[in-house]
Amino acid sequence: MSSLAADFSATQSLLWREIIRFLRQRSRIVGALATPIIFWLFLGFGVGQSFHDSSLPGAMNYIEYFFPGTIVMIILFTAIFSTISIIEDRREGFLQGVLVAPVSRGSIVLGKVLGGAVLAAGQAWLVCLAAPFVGFHLDATGILKILLLVPLLSVMLTALGYLIAWPMDSTAGFHAIMNIFLIPLWLLSGSLFSVQGAQGLIAVLMHINPLTYGLAAMRYCMYPANSPWLGSLPSESFCYIVTVVTTLLLLAGCFAVTLHERKA
Amino acid sequence: MSHAPFLTVQNLSYSYSERQALKDFSLELNQGEIFGLLGPNGGGKSTLFKLLTTLRPLQLGDIQLDGLCYRCSPRELRSLIGTVFQSPALDKKLSVYENLWHQGKLFNLPSPILKKRIDLLTERFGIKDRLRDSAEKLSGGLQRRVEIAKALLHQPKLLIMDEPSTGLDPGIRLELWDYLQEIRRSDGITILLTTHLLDEAERCDRIAIIHEGHLITEGKPLALCEALGGQVLSVTTENTSDILDLIKTELGTTPKIYGNEVRLRLTSDFDKMKTSTLAARLADHPQVQAVTLSRPSLSDLYLEKTGKSWTQH
Numbered sequence: 029m030s031s032l033a034a035d036f037s038a039t040q041s042l043l044w045r046e047i048i049r050f051l052r053q054r055s056r057i058v059g060a061l062a063t064p065i066i067f068w069l070f071l072g073f074g075v076g077q078s079f080h081d082s083s084l085p086g087a088m089n090y091i092e093y094f095f096p097g098t099i100v101m102i103i104l105f106t107a108i109f110s111t112i113s114i115i116e117d118r119r120e121g122f123l124q125g126v127l128v129a130p131v132s133r134g135s136i137v138l139g140k141v142l143g144g145a146v147l148a149a150g151q152a153w154l155v156c157l158a159a160p161f162v163g164f165h166l167d168a169t170g171i172l173k174i175l176l177l178v179p180l181l182s183v184m185l186t187a188l189g190y191l192i193a194w195p196m197d198s199t200a201g202f203h204a205i206m207n208i209f210l211i212p213l214w215l216l217s218g219s220l221f222s223v224q225g226a227q228g229l230i231a232v233l234m235h236i237n238p239l240t241y242g243l244a245a246m247r248y249c250m251y252p253a254n255s256p257w258l259g260s261l262p263s264e265s266f267c268y269i270v271t272v273v274t275t276l277l278l279l280a281g282c283f284a285v286t287l288h289e290r291k292a
Numbered sequence: 293m294s295h296a297p298f299l300t301v302q303n304l305s306y307s308y309s310e311r312q313a314l315k316d317f318s319l320e321l322n323q324g325e326i327f328g329l330l331g332p333n334g335g336g337k338s339t340l341f342k343l344l345t346t347l348r349p350l351q352l353g354d355i356q357l358d359g360l361c362y363r364c365s366p367r368e369l370r371s372l373i374g375t376v377f378q379s380p381a382l383d384k385k386l387s388v389y390e391n392l393w394h395q396g397k398l399f400n401l402p403s404p405i406l407k408k409r410i411d412l413l414t415e416r417f418g419i420k421d422r423l424r425d426s427a428e429k430l431s432g433g434l435q436r437r438v439e440i441a442k443a444l445l446h447q448p449k450l451l452i453m454d455e456p457s458t459g460l461d462p463g464i465r466l467e468l469w470d471y472l473q474e475i476r477r478s479d480g481i482t483i484l485l486t487t488h489l490l491d492e493a494e495r496c497d498r499i500a501i502i503h504e505g506h507l508i509t510e511g512k513p514l515a516l517c518e519a520l521g522g523q524v525l526s527v528t529t530e531n532t533s534d535i536l537d538l539i540k541t542e543l544g545t546t547p548k549i550y551g552n553e554v555r556l557r558l559t560s561d562f563d564k565m566k567t568s569t570l571a572a573r574l575a576d577h578p579q580v581q582a583v584t585l586s587r588p589s590l591s592d593l594y595l596e597k598t599g600k601s602w603t604q605h
Contacts, residue, residue: 034399119379120379121378122382124347124375128373131367
C-alpha cells in the first residue's frame, strides 16, 4: 500500500508541476489558446464567405462547422506544448532526477499525461463556454457529453505527444513530426472539411484517422439531435468506441516506452 | 575489516549493442567514506554511474547497498540513494522552494517533514534567502548547492555525484568540498563521485581509476602515489625538443612532452647524483622557465595506469 501512496504522491507532484510551468509561460497560453481561436475566426469569417462546401447542409455556416474542430485543435496544441517539454527535461537532466526516484514508471507516465490533459481540457472547456454565442444551443446531455469527451480527447492527444516525445532527443525533431504528422492528423479529421467532401486517398486517410471519430463525437455533443449533419457521421457509440480504444492503446504505448527506457 | 562493506559491486559487466563498457568490475565502499572515481571518458565511469543509480538494469554481476540487492529491490534502493547529475537537474521555471518541494513529493515525504528538511538544508547550504527565486536566476554555484540539497532531502545513505564541480570556479569548489565534509560528518553519509580534477581527487578518502571497463587501481590517493615510488623531473620550457634530447642523452631515457612541459618519471633505482646535476644545469639553461624534482603526483599515477595524460581526459 505504501508504494501505491508513493506513486500517487509522485503523480500528483508531476501534475502540479505541469500546471505551474504552464501558468509561468505566457507564450504557451497564447500558443495553445489564441492560435486556434484566431484560426477559427479567420477561417470562419474569411473562407466561410468565399467558399461553399456543397456537402454542408445549407442551414449551417462555416463558423459553426469549424467550431468543434477548433476545440480539438486547442487540445492538440496544448498536448504538443506540454509533451515537448519531455525532450527539454531529458536534455537538462531533470528527467533523470525523476527516473531515479523510488516510484513506478507508471506514475511518471500518469503524472505527465494527466498534467498535459488537465491543461488541454481546461482550455477547451473555457472555449466551449463561447458555444452559445456562436449559435449552438447545448442541452444538458450535450454539456454532460462535453464534460466527458473533452478530457478523453485530452488524454488521447497528450498520450500521443508523450509517445512521440519520449524517444526523441531534439525539439527540432518533434517540430518536424508535428508538421508532417500531427497537424495533418487534425486537418484530416473532418475539422476543416467533411469526410463526404473528400476523395481518393484523402477520404481513405480520413476514414482510418481515429481523430475523425473523436471529432464526430464532438459534433454529436454540439449539434441538435435532429441536425441533418449528424446523418452523415458514423454512429455516436462507434465514435466513442474508437476514441476510447485509441486512448487506451496510446496509454499502453506510453507505459511501454517508459518501462523500456533506453537513453538515460 | 570486521563489518560488511556498505556498497559492494561484484564482477559487473555491461555491454551496449556495439561495445562492452564494463568488464568484470568489482569495488567496495565503506560507510562514511568519500570515494572518487577517475578515468578517461568512455572508460566506463558513466555506465557504472547509471547502473548504481538504477537508470539502467544490471546485465552480469551484482550490486549490494546496505544489505539490499539491486536485482531484488530497486525501488527500496532508490530511496537510499541521492543523485547529483552532471547536467543541471533543476526545473528552471520553478522557484528553489518549488524544486525542492517537488523532489520531496517524488520521494513521498510527508509535508511537515518535507518542510523541516527544506528548512534545515537550505539553512546549511546558505540558500534560505533565495527560496522564492526562480531557479534560472541563480548562479551556477548556487544552482549546484540547490541540487545537492535536493539530493539530500530524503536523507539518503549514499550520495552519488557525477562531476559535481563542473562549471564551478575554484573558490566555490572549495566551498562545495567543505559542505561535503560537513554532511559526511553530520549524517555519516557515504559519497561516491566522479571527477576530472586533480585537487578534488586528492581530497577523497580513497580513489579508483577505471579504464577500458576495468578497475585499474584503487586506494588512498597519497598511498597510491607513494607506491609508484621514484621521482618526477619536470621542466617547463619553450624549446621542448632540445630539452628532451638533452635529458635523453644525459639520463638515457626518453621523457614525455605535455604542452610546454617535458616530464620524466624516474623509477626508484634512478641515479640521484646524475639527476641533481642535470636539474641544476637545466635550471641555468636560458630557454628553461622552471625545473622541479618531486614525488609522483596523481597525474603521474593516472598516466602510468591509463597511458593518458590527466589533462587529456
